[in-house]
Amino acid sequence: MSAQPPLAGGTNGATHLRPLVATVLRALGTGAATRGGPLPAGGPAAVTHRVRATAAPALPEHGTGAEEALHTLVRMLAEGAADPADPLCAAHLHCPPLAVATAADLAASALNPSLDSWDQAPAASALEALVTTELAALVYRDAPTPGPATEPPTALVTTGGTESNQLALLLARELLGRTTLVCGANAHHSLRRAAWLLGLPEPHVIPTPTGTLHPEDLRTALSRVPGPALVAATAGTTDAGLIDPLPDLARLAAQHGARLHLDAAYGGGLLFSDTRRRLLTGIHHAHTVTLDAHKLGWQPVATGLLAVRDPRDLAHLTTRADYLNADDDTEAGLPDLLTRSLRTTRRPDVLKLAVTFRALGRHGIGALVDQVCAHAHTLADLITRRPHLELHATPTISTVLFRPRDADDHHLAALRRRLLHDGDAVLGRARADGRLWLKATVLNPHTSPHDLTTLLDLVEGHPRR
Numbered sequence: 001m002s003a004q005p006p007l008a009g010g011t012n013g014a015t016h017l018r019p020l021v022a023t024v025l026r027a028l029g030t031g032a033a034t035r036g037g038p039l040p041a042g043g044p045a046a047v048t049h050r051v052r053a054t055a056a057p058a059l060p061e062h063g064t065g066a067e068e069a070l071h072t073l074v075r076m077l078a079e080g081a082a083d084p085a086d087p088l089c090a091a092h093l094h095c096p097p098l099a100v101a102t103a104a105d106l107a108a109s110a111l112n113p114s115l116d117s118w119d120q121a122p123a124a125s126a127l128e129a130l131v132t133t134e135l136a137a138l139v140y141r142d143a144p145t146p147g148p149a150t151e152p153p154t155a156l157v158t159t160g161g162t163e164s165n166q167l168a169l170l171l172a173r174e175l176l177g178r179t180t181l182v183c184g185a186n187a188h189h190s191l192r193r194a195a196w197l198l199g200l201p202e203p204h205v206i207p208t209p210t211g212t213l214h215p216e217d218l219r220t221a222l223s224r225v226p227g228p229a230l231v232a233a234t235a236g237t238t239d240a241g242l243i244d245p246l247p248d249l250a251r252l253a254a255q256h257g258a259r260l261h262l263d264a265a266y267g268g269g270l271l272f273s274d275t276r277r278r279l280l281t282g283i284h285h286a287h288t289v290t291l292d293a294h295k296l297g298w299q300p301v302a303t304g305l306l307a308v309r310d311p312r313d314l315a316h317l318t319t320r321a322d323y324l325n326a327d328d329d330t331e332a333g334l335p336d337l338l339t340r341s342l343r344t345t346r347r348p349d350v351l352k353l354a355v356t357f358r359a360l361g362r363h364g365i366g367a368l369v370d371q372v373c374a375h376a377h378t379l380a381d382l383i384t385r386r387p388h389l390e391l392h393a394t395p396t397i398s399t400v401l402f403r404p405r406d407a408d409d410h411h412l413a414a415l416r417r418r419l420l421h422d423g424d425a426v427l428g429r430a431r432a433d434g435r436l437w438l439k440a441t442v443l444n445p446h447t448s449p450h451d452l453t454t455l456l457d458l459v460e461g462h463p464r465r
């Protein structure tokens with residue numbers, strides 16, 4: 001009889017994991033060295049061919065053993081990855097995770113608690129309550145101090161901005177009834193999709209020709225929307241990193257009796273910075289706030305949050321399952337975790353966040369935020385010095401839009417795809433002012449001016465030095 005495969009947990013878990021982790025680390029290094037750039041060369045067909053040649057059959061009749069399987073497939077994945085730790089990988093809000101957060105994520109996977117009942121996650125549930133309360137306090141720092149009988153703000157851990165936005169709309173629907181979403185055309189697509197999923201009326205989408213939601217346009221929209229409304233503002237648009245005028249929008253929402261949600265999945269990280277928090281002035285007026293620590297928080301995916309100003313709103317998430325939150329267990333003091341999410345099985349994503357906070361502190365994370373924002377300004381300055389390149393605007397956070405002056409939209413799109421196909425650089429695309437632009441989202445604190453110069457050289461058709 002063959003030996004049983006070892007487990008990751010228990011008193012012997014670390015012993016079993018140690019050689020396997022070493023194998024993973026070797027494979028990651030070898031794969032990255034083989035790739036040699038921000039993403040694999042050859043485009044989708046070449047990558048698919050290499051994956052199939054290495055990984056097929058995916059379910060063999062007989063296994064190859066842990067060492068071979070880990071080394072082969074991890075190396076293959078690393079060799080074929082778009083690596084956000086490479087400074088030339090700058091297309092999306094896809095951050096390079098911190099090593100300390102990634103190590104913490106390993107511990108979470110090894111222990112494998114599930115935050116759907118206290119008896120599956122005793123320490124993890126208490127840690128989540130602590131961290132989310134402190135994060136919500138950071139979001140609502142400028143709000144009036146709640147009375148002694150009022151619970152402080154809290155936050156729910158989610159899989160990211162899409163889930164957080166959906167939860168925000170769900171809470172609005174349960175509190176107000178058949179609610180109409182009012183948002184700018186600059187809002188993230190997940191908000192409109194959430195309205196569809198929840199059976200809400202067709203959203204009222206306000207044009208945003210300047211990239212942000214104008215208060216007078218919101219005033220007009222709110223005067224025309226029948227019934228209750230949820231105003232969704234944005235702090236950090238996906239295309240350009242722009243921030244809506246939060247104080248003015250909050251005032252208008254309050255005047256019209258509308259609920260206010262702020263999608264700060266990107267810009268929420270500015271809260272950690274002493275110098276840039278001012279860009280989020282007015283955030284405390286929002287009833288709910290979407291945050292993503294896997295953007296300006298350098299966490300492995302997924303680490304999203306929804307901050308909630310009034311925890312009583314979460315009563316609408318209450319559900320009962322006798323095997324998880326029986327009434328008598330709850331009355332006896334066991335925490336009811338089903339009110340903390342729409343998901344049942346839920347991994348302890350809060351651990352990597354808590355470890356990062358303890359390791360770096362708010363000032364350390366704020367310094368990383370300031371660094372990437374400064375790098376974006378450096379990139380913008382470099383662009384303005386090149387006569388063949390055009391800068392769209394001074395960056396608000398860490399996103400820079402630019403384009404070659406002599407390229408039309410067709411040639412610009414082809415240029416971006418060529419860089420991807422050759423494995424040279426990963427740049428995004430965004431449409432602004434009726435034109436297509438290349439998008440660099442600078443999220444790597446280790447980026448140097450040389451890296452940014454190399455990126456622009458590649459765009460202008462110069463080979464990598």
